[in-house]
Amino acid sequence: MKSEGIIWRVVFARAYPRVIAIVRAARWTVGGTIVSLMYMAALVLIYKSINAPKEYYSFAILGSSLLSYWDNVIWSMAMQLYWDKEDGLLEIYMIAPINRMALLTGMALGGMTMTTFRAVIIFFTGILLFKAPIYVQMPGHLVLSFFLALIALYGVGMAFSSLFLMWGRQVWAVADLMMEPMHVLSGSYFPIKTLGYPLALMASLVPLAFGLDAVRQSMFGSSWGLLPLKYEELLLLLYSIFYIFLARYALRKMEYLAKVEGKLTLRWQ
Amino acid sequence: MSFKNYVKGFITSIWLGLKITLNWARSPLIYITYALVLPIASVFLVIFMYWAVGYYNPQALAHVIVGQTHAYVLTDAIATTSWVIEDDREHYKVLKYMFITPFSYYLVIIGRALSHMLIALVGVIYAFILFYAYHLPISLNVALYVYSLSLGIIASIALGLTLASIIFVMPRGGQVISRSLQAIFYVFSGAVYPLTVLPEWARWISYGIPVTYWYSLLRRSILGYDTDPLLVTLYNNDLMTRFLISTIIFIVFSYIMYRVATWRAKKAGRLELISSI
Numbered sequence: 001m002k003s004e005g006i007i008w009r010v011v012f013a014r015a016y017p018r019v020i021a022i023v024r025a026a027r028w029t030v031g032g033t034i035v036s037l038m039y040m041a042a043l044v045l046i047y048k049s050i051n052a053p054k055e056y057y058s059f060a061i062l063g064s065s066l067l068s069y070w071d072n073v074i075w076s077m078a079m080q081l082y083w084d085k086e087d088g089l090l091e092i093y094m095i096a097p098i099n100r101m102a103l104l105t106g107m108a109l110g111g112m113t114m115t116t117f118r119a120v121i122i123f124f125t126g127i128l129l130f131k132a133p134i135y136v137q138m139p140g141h142l143v144l145s146f147f148l149a150l151i152a153l154y155g156v157g158m159a160f161s162s163l164f165l166m167w168g169r170q171v172w173a174v175a176d177l178m179m180e181p182m183h184v185l186s187g188s189y190f191p192i193k194t195l196g197y198p199l200a201l202m203a204s205l206v207p208l209a210f211g212l213d214a215v216r217q218s219m220f221g222s223s224w225g226l227l228p229l230k231y232e233e234l235l236l237l238l239y240s241i242f243y244i245f246l247a248r249y250a251l252r253k254m255e256y257l258a259k260v261e262g263k264l265t266l267r268w269q
Numbered sequence: 270m271s272f273k274n275y276v277k278g279f280i281t282s283i284w285l286g287l288k289i290t291l292n293w294a295r296s297p298l299i300y301i302t303y304a305l306v307l308p309i310a311s312v313f314l315v316i317f318m319y320w321a322v323g324y325y326n327p328q329a330l331a332h333v334i335v336g337q338t339h340a341y342v343l344t345d346a347i348a349t350t351s352w353v354i355e356d357d358r359e360h361y362k363v364l365k366y367m368f369i370t371p372f373s374y375y376l377v378i379i380g381r382a383l384s385h386m387l388i389a390l391v392g393v394i395y396a397f398i399l400f401y402a403y404h405l406p407i408s409l410n411v412a413l414y415v416y417s418l419s420l421g422i423i424a425s426i427a428l429g430l431t432l433a434s435i436i437f438v439m440p441r442g443g444q445v446i447s448r449s450l451q452a453i454f455y456v457f458s459g460a461v462y463p464l465t466v467l468p469e470w471a472r473w474i475s476y477g478i479p480v481t482y483w484y485s486l487l488r489r490s491i492l493g494y495d496t497d498p499l500l501v502t503l504y505n506n507d508l509m510t511r512f513l514i515s516t517i518i519f520i521v522f523s524y525i526m527y528r529v530a531t532w533r534a535k536k537a538g539r540l541e542l543i544s545s546i
Binding site: 027028031032034035038039041042043045046047048049050052053056060086168169170172173176177180181183184187189190191194195 | 293294303306307309310311313314315317318319320321322324326329360445446448449451452453455456461462463466467
């Protein structure tokens, strides 16, 4: 069989369990979606408690919806190789004659599909429940910035998965730090320019900030944005390329180091 | 087993909990920094939301600081109790061994959760630092605060245990249940906004949740008054009694749930269950 054929079979094989999990692990799907809906509701209610304009409800809903992808990137991409190691699956992956990047790509595509289900439900439930206004001022840019953001975010997840492979239980702390603190710094529920340019640009090292901002600008207009939309899209493209190459390099490097240091089969550390 | 051995076992489980929680960090300072970052982020999330709208109200800010920082104690207790069972069963695979020791696993879970509580209290100290930083008026009633905080910790562990018991008979999904309960408490307890924001039907849920009264007691003990217009009409003694009664109910309920769930888990052979979480 040609090597490209094997690569795509690996991608499909790794993506499949994640896609089918939407139905087979319905308890997780429904439970996780309800939890996200609850937190989204709390954020909208915070805005309601201070009589904020209704656009801010939409920001909170949009942020909650898009952050589902970030949650998936951290817990199901970055942490995945660590979990596979703990479960004893990693060594099986390593002795299989497969392309490891194809494995990560499959994880990413499966994760995106799985998360889209949750993100769509959160978004539309939020909009309907709180009667939040919704506009799409630049549909073309919305599609472009959304997909660029997804590629960049999953690139981060792929890069982090290799780094997490080397670590022990501290990955939990790192993953925790990538959640709520990152939600704050990336301006998930409010326009990121609220943070001020120095802090906002620093936070933008993680593509989540530009991703959210670009999507928000495409929908609600450029007056809410940190940088002009075209620049943000360009930066997202650069981030996508950078993080995917970083993932490729990190995977090779970390796999080698893990073998040298005997960490591929090390558990419970 | 003698009472002395129970105490010894309980202290050992607290010590074990502290070890497991802290020993990934090279020094306790790293852990404390990490433990502080989370409540800092959660408070600043709301502060930035206020900034974005251009809103500033000391009362609302005080409400948020008390709610967000203490919410960590509650969520930590709920998360830890369920996580301990899953971790022992699925990760370390020692749950069955726990049950063949003469010590009570119920006390092990409480000890492990209590160790987390001790660390979560770092975030509570942070609440007072924020009050100082924002020049917010503070009128601390130490006795009421100690009463509320202690009872809150006990209630949180009891609530967590009630929920965690379900995990004994569940193949997986404990974290989903745990997070669902945390989310329900966060939305309906009025931790970060007054209950008046909620629709009428949702307020009835709030009145049924003991945590609502806990936050009210904490606000009264720190600020000297309650910032929630719906709860402000209740007397301190009423709140304290309501909270005490609901805590006792949850303690009893958690023990009954634990006994039933462990009995069913043993019967169904689920103490050795591995579901690849």
